[in-house]
Amino acid sequence: MEALDLLLNRVSVPRLADPAPTAAQLDILFRAALRAPDHGQLRPWRFLTIEGEARERLGEVMAESLLVRQPGATEEALQKARKMPLRAPLLIVVIAQVVPHAKVPDSEQVLAVGCAAHGLLLSAHAQGLGAVWRTGEFSYDDHLAKALGLGDNEQMLGFIYLGTPDAKLRTPPVLDPVDFVSQWTDAH
Numbered sequence: 279m280e281a282l283d284l285l286l287n288r289v290s291v292p293r294l295a296d297p298a299p300t301a302a303q304l305d306i307l308f309r310a311a312l313r314a315p316d317h318g319q320l321r322p323w324r325f326l327t328i329e330g331e332a333r334e335r336l337g338e339v340m341a342e343s344l345l346v347r348q349p350g351a352t353e354e355a356l357q358k359a360r361k362m363p364l365r366a367p368l369l370i371v372v373i374a375q376v377v378p379h380a381k382v383p384d385s386e387q388v389l390a391v392g393c394a395a396h397g398l399l400l401s402a403h404a405q406g407l408g409a410v411w412r413t414g415e416f417s418y419d420d421h422l423a424k425a426l427g428l429g430d431n432e433q434m435l436g437f438i439y440l441g442t443p444d445a446k447l448r449t450p451p452v453l454d455p456v457d458f459v460s461q462w463t464d465a466h
């Protein structure tokens with residue numbers, strides 16, 4: 279795949295099926311992620327892979343987390359939480375490991391991890407895989423973070439769901455850069 283075609287046509291793929299990426303494809307995904315801009319070479323990223331039966335266990339932990347946040351959650355809401363990790367054969371939890379640094383603020387470290395996640399998405403698209411980056415309330419859930427083994431200096435930035443596209447990829451909308459770009463001139 280040509281680099282510009284990849285950059286201009288990558289889309290999120292929410293409908294995913296088996297098979298999951300192979301070990302070789304995952305290796306490429308993570309190598310691409312590790313090329314993210316990284317001021318200070320802090321490597322503030324960490325990733326967890328979740329597949330197979332571990333997805334069902336993650337669903338149970340998500341249901342527990344929902345009950346911690348909302349003790350009166352309905353059985354329907356709990357079932358929805360349990361099924362979330364089953365929407366793809368493989369999930370990658372994207373984690374920012376922020377370390378105190380005199381020249382690299384926390385926000386830059388989190389942005390670097392966001393760039394690493396984007397590298398995963400681009401690499402998935404380049405390999406013909408389907409991927410979608412999901413956030414939502416579970417990405418910011420302390421109970422779930424603790425269950426996944428995150429440290430005090432870590433935060434989840436979301437879940438990348440990976441698999442084989444289960445439908446034709448949509449065509450991304452054509453956006454005009456003029457709607458988002460302006461030129462600054464001296465304010466004086």
